[in-house]
């Protein structure tokens with residue numbers, strides 16, 4: 001059995017949904033279909049999820065949200081009509097959607113927001129199931145609540161609960177094709193909660209792990225995962241095979257094609273993932289697996305992500321002070337902050353945080369506490385940072401990768417704020433100013449992928465992930 005997830009780009013219009021159904025019909029093993037809300041039909045278009053968020057925000061601000069609501073209904077009505085669904089079926093689906101958009105006075109804002117967001121994928125799943133039936137396929141819409149997709153309760157940031165896997169196993173017994181809405185689950189108390197943005201990828205991975213699928217296919221709008229973001233460099237190198245570890249690091253650092261939390265369930269269950277193109281299903285796509293052979297170029301990909309800041313703390317003889325690190329991290333914990341990285345020296349340590357979490361108010365409190373409680377000498381907060389990551393199995397075993405990277409960055413006049421080559425075996429990270437991030441990625445891509453010279457020692461080897 002295969003689980004196939006179709007992203008927003010594959011659900012954007014009736015024409016796209018017809019392609020989805022053709023793909024489903026082409027392989028009897030595609031038994032569980034996970035769908036997103038309609039995405040952009042063209043560059044200037046708006047994703048239905050963004051319209052739903054706009055609508056919910058307006059309602060929460062005491063406005064009518066009328067215009068956004070009409071646009072949301074318009075998107076689905078157009079799809080239903082062009083798919084040739086009956087008037088009665090389209091009206092029924094619109095009525096359900098309308099119900100999900102009702103604001104109940106006194107409802108917690110986070111709960112209302114999640115309920116509205118989830119209506120995007122829920123409506124898509126109902127439409128796709130109906131369309132599959134209309135073209136002669138036995139298909140059934142399955143609600144995540146009935147199926148037992150149990151999750152934690154933080155609005156907009158759900159995580160699957162371990163007991164969900166056993167409950168979801170029963171999907172295997174369904175004789176019809178299951179059409180399952182992505183992006184949300186339910187707490188054991190029955191509250192609807194969405195995953196973070198892009199989270200339909202996570203739903204697909206959970207279902208694949210639960211039913212022990214042979215393959216998790218993730219259909220999107222590109223032929224493969226590329227070695228660099230294709231919006232930055234035209235026609236970059238296609239990646240045919242990549243390991244879970246490599247993809248995890250690249251998703252974390254900006255490869256938005258696959259959600260960073262979506263790898264874990266598939267990885268744990270040992271299920272290969274294939275990223276494929278709905279618009280070109282013949283293309284082989286990218287396989288994500290536990291091990292791969294490495295030829296010639298040891299770097300698999302280069303990614304960057306913006307929106308970070310660093311807190312640099314220095315104190316003479318910090319290395320001899322027992323408990324300094326623990327107390328520093330405890331201050332962050334007490335201020336409700338999770339940290340991303342902690343590169344350190346003898347007398348100093350930097351903590352890299354997400355800028356959106358480090359509000360000016362929290363910054364003031366953290367800086368005061370570091371001074372008062374830890375007697376730090378210098379505390380420097382730097383905002384507007386990007387992390388640039390070079391990722392590749394075996395990279396650290398081959399001599400000269402960091403020298404090549406740093407000289408390429410120096411030649412491109414990119415100032416390095418930080419280098420972290422510490423604990424990850426498959427990546428090397430550079431902190432740069434946000435304004436330099438794209439230039440840094442282009443320089444690194446040029447160094448590792450555009451140069452024709454191969455490095456000594458780049459012989460084919462096989463690694464166990």
Ligand SMILES: Nc1ncnc2c1ncn2[C@@H]1O[C@H](COP(=O)(O)OP(=O)(O)O)[C@@H](O)[C@H]1O
Nearest residue numbers: 007008009039220221225226228229255256257
């Ligand atoms: N390294 C990469 N390889 C392929 N696509 C990438 C990469 N980095 C970013 N992307 C972007 O990810 C997009 C696909 O993800 P997304 O828009 O979320 O699709 P979907 O709606 O199908 O889930 C691509 O169109 C591309 O612009």
Ligand SMILES: N[C@@H](CC(=O)OP(=O)(O)O)C(=O)O
Nearest residue numbers: 007008036049197198199200
């Ligand atoms: N529709 C949700 C979930 C999702 O996964 O979407 P997509 O498949 O378009 O990335 C979002 O936009 O966040």
